[in-house]
Amino acid sequence: MNTPKFARIALDNPLRTLFDYRIPAHLSAQLVPGCRVWVPFGKRRLIGIFIQFTQHSVIPSKKLKSLQQVIDEPPVFDPQILALLTWAAGYYHYSLGAALFTALPPALRKAETRAQLSHSCWLINSLPDSALQRAPKQQAIYAWCQQQQQATIAHDQLKQQFPDSQSALKALSDKGYLTRQEIALPMSPPACVDSQALTLSNAQAQLSEQLQRQLEHFNTTLLEGVTGSGKTEVYFSVMETVLRAPASQILILVPEIGLTPQLLARVEKQFSCEIGVLHSNMSDQQRVSTWLKISRGRLRIVIGTRLAVFTPMPQLKLIIIDEEHDASFKQQEGFVYHARDVAIYRAKQADIPIILGSATPSFESLHNVRSNKFHHLRLTQRAQAGQLPVIHTCDMRNQPAAAILSSTLTRAMQHHLAQNKQVILFLNRRGYAPTLFCHDCGWIARCPRCDANLTYHATRASLYCHHCDTQAPKPDLCGDCQSSNLILLGHGTQRIEHVLQQQFADYSCIRLDRDSTRSKGSMESILHDIHSHKYQIIIGTQLLAKGHDFPDVSLVGILDIDYGIYSADFRAMERSAQLLIQVAGRAGRRQTQGEVYVQTHNPDHPLLNLLIKADYAQYAQQALKIRADYQLPPYSYHMALRARATDSQNVHTFLNQAKSIAADYLPAQISIQGPIIPVMEKKAGQYRAFLLLIRPQRGMLSEQIQHWIDQISTLPAARRVHWTIDVDPIDAH
Ligand SMILES: [Zn+2]
Ligand SMILES: [Zn+2]
Ligand SMILES: [Zn+2]
Structure with a gap:
């Protein structure tokens, strides 16, 4: 065998290519794929990741520079993670180098930090x-x-x-x-894990047994359990079995940082070992030390948000994705990937089982069940005595136009509160009022940088844009006609809070949204105060919907479901349906039967009716039929080429050029639509548009697409826009 001549290095830059370097004799023995190296790059010195040896380089060897130093031993990435990221960079058409550096904890992107415990x-x-x-x-x-x-x-x-x-x-x-x-630190062997005794219902025990029969090899199971059915106990019982194998590791992915403390508390109570927690809201030092402990096999259980899917775990034996339908598993900026889909690939690669849990599965997962790619296990009963709540619709067409609480809901609230129960009101809109409107000329306060209205926040007496964080003082006079007749239209959570303080003065009310939970620990303290009955009425946004267990909530009011029904995005209804069921699921989780009131101007909407009168499964079946009729995802596979720039002309020139050269690269099975202008064309001062590529099969013809993308990057117009590729987009902006 020849001694290898060159080293292929991935660098943290957007170029979809690797860089070749000569290998000084004294370094060749130290080079292991996945280790960090110092390389010269132009006039700078950069950290790169060594990928592989090669005998040939397209660049004449005289022009190649030499590696300077090998930083790590052992390497930061093991072969499995290198293979996973190589696949992900290919599937999502992203630079391998940039993907690797995204997966690396920030502290390890700088060389001062050694990859050592x-x-x-x-x-x-x-x-x-x-x-x-x-x-x-x-x-x-x-x-x-x-x-x-x-x-x-x-x-x-x-x-x-x-x-x-x-x-x-x-x-x-x-x-x-x-x-x-x-x-x-010496490499101590991983701890042995003890588990508390678990009490499972018959249904839980049955599913757990089924799952435990398929632990040997790769398979995907959709665990669909109604809210409050105790999916976590099923996870725990499977985990217990997996942890009996010495050194085995388990990865649990959760959608939000906010959810980790609750799950963490339960996992810590159940299992005797130190738990690795990974999310973006940690100090660099905490993150790198946890990451290293996990990647050296010392932590057996890992709970993390989407990025944790790329953590090396040498003894990974099981992956669990909780709330698999949640949109926050999708990374939307930079390296655009979907953690659920990456996790499934990872499980396949490692030949281990993966469990996707949800009360409201994504249409993608339901489709995979129908195509026999996933197993399907269901928990249809609540674990504790409580039954699923009864859902009523409130027809808002009969209500005074400005009313936000229908008389029916108001009466129900009085009834439940009088019985010493708690009430949740759900409105997915922060702030006080979404619109500041001139009564004399119709002027509306708009964000100067976005196609969006400014929202009035009473807590800070200012106008805010929820899309770019622009802030402005509330004007006293109309921006057009100077009239002082300005009115605040519509309701946000702050305004509801205000209304409640007047209408329900005998009860205390707490608001749970991103504004009220901004400071560290505030979420935990609010949740604690709800549990201790300091508050009787809880008003909140989708933060409320996720996984919380409030034992004494018996009534949920969903104040406005119409937004999702009329959106231009075909996925909006799916998301609204999931939210509705998740929020409704907060009601009556103990003995009392819960009640849910859904306020709408569209009580006759067929899908909404199916969801409310039947259940999520029947709604989803019907909605999937419509997707199939129109060949929309999951019955076809979308990919977007997005572009943005301060000049909209540049965006359209670029996208039109990209479209015109597509015929040379892309076969006819791939259809291209656009340029499509999103509902919010201008955001944060930039105009946006996209091309939509539609493929009949997942990942199909990705090589041809890559050639097309390589060609796009050489277009002169590409230099005047910021452009990205979004494979399997989840929204139409
Ligand atoms: Zn706001
Ligand atoms: Zn005016
Ligand atoms: Zn804005």
Whole structure:
């Protein structure tokens, strides 16, 4: 065998190509695929990921530069994750280098951080007499260190004793009395995991048994369980079995950071091991150390949001995706991928089972069940005595135009509150009022940077754009006719809160939306106060819909479901239906039978009726039939070429050019529509449009598409827009 000549390196840039480097003799033995390296690039020095050796380069060898240094041993990515990311970069038509760097914890994108588990400690040096007399705090720290009678003091231990010691420690270290050291942790074997006894209902036990019969190989199961049916207990019982195998690891993906604390608390109570938690709202240091512990096999259970799907797990034996229908599994910026679909590929690659859980499965998953790609297990009863809530519609056409609470809902609220129960009101609109309107000339306060109205927020007495965060003071006069006759139209959660304080003055009310939960820990404290009955009425956005268990809520009011029914996006109704069922599912989760009121101006809408009078499954069946008739996803596969620029002409020139060269690359089975202008054409100061490619089969002809994309990037017009590829888009913006 020849000695390899060149190294292929992935760099963090959008070019869909790898870069070849010469290998200095002393480095070739250290190069392992997936390790980080230093390479020269132009005049800079960059970190790259070594992918593979090659004998040939298209670039003459004299022009190639040499690798400078190998950073890691062992590599940061194992072969499975390299293969997964290579597949994902291909499927989503993204640069492999940029995909790899997206998957890497931020701290490892910089070289100062070594991919090694270590802990900090302080070495105690000798101190001349009277040296610290004028620095009592430093003196106290130094004296305490000496009292421990150890050569080194763990940093964590010191921090516990002196929580506020940062500057004193720095002074001590500057003067040379203490020296900080990083000590590599030994690779201890993974912990053995004990599980609490589980009490399963017959239905849960049956499903768990079925799942446990198929743990040996890859298979996908859709676990469809009505809200409150106890899917988590089924997960736990399968996990218990998987964890009996020594060193085995389990990955649980959840849609939102907000959901991790609740699930984490339950998992921690159930299993005796340290749980790895991964999401974007952690410090770089926390994230890298958790990531390394997981990738070295030391953590057995991992709970994370979408990006966690790319974490190396050498002994991965089971993947669980909770609330699989949730849109936040889709990454929408940069490396656009769907964590559910990546996870299924990962399970297949590792030949392990994957469970997708939901009360309202995505149409994609239901379609896969029908095509016999997924197993389908169902929990149709609630686990505890409670029955599923009864859902009523309230016809808002008979109500005064400005009313937000129908008289029927108001009466129901009084009834439930009088029985010492809690009430949830759901409105998926933050702020006080979505429209500021001039009564004299019809002027509306618009965002200067978006095709959108500004929302009035009473808490800060300002107007906000929910799409670009533009903020403006509320004007006293109309922007057109200078009239002072300005009125606030429509309702947001803040306004409902205001209405409730007047109509239900005897009860206290709490608002749960992104504005009220912005500060750290506020979500937890609100949830705690709801559980302790400090509040009787809860008004909230979709934050309410996800997974919460409020034992004493017996009534749910859905204030406005019409938005989703009339949207231009064919997926909006699916999403509204899922939200409705999820929110409704908060009612009556214990003994009391819950009630749900859905306010609508369209009580005769056939799909809405089916959803309310029958159930989600029958609604979905009917809605899928319509998708099939129109050959919409999941019966065809979409891909969008999106472009945006401050000048809309540039966007259209680019998309039209891309479309005109498509005929040279794409066979006739792929149809192209557009340029299509989204409902909100202008967003954050940029005009947007897209081409829609429709394929009859998933991932079909992706090589030809890649050639087309390569060609697009050379178009002169491409330099005047920002463009991206979105495979399997989930919305029409
Ligand atoms: Zn707002
Ligand atoms: Zn006016
Ligand atoms: Zn805006």
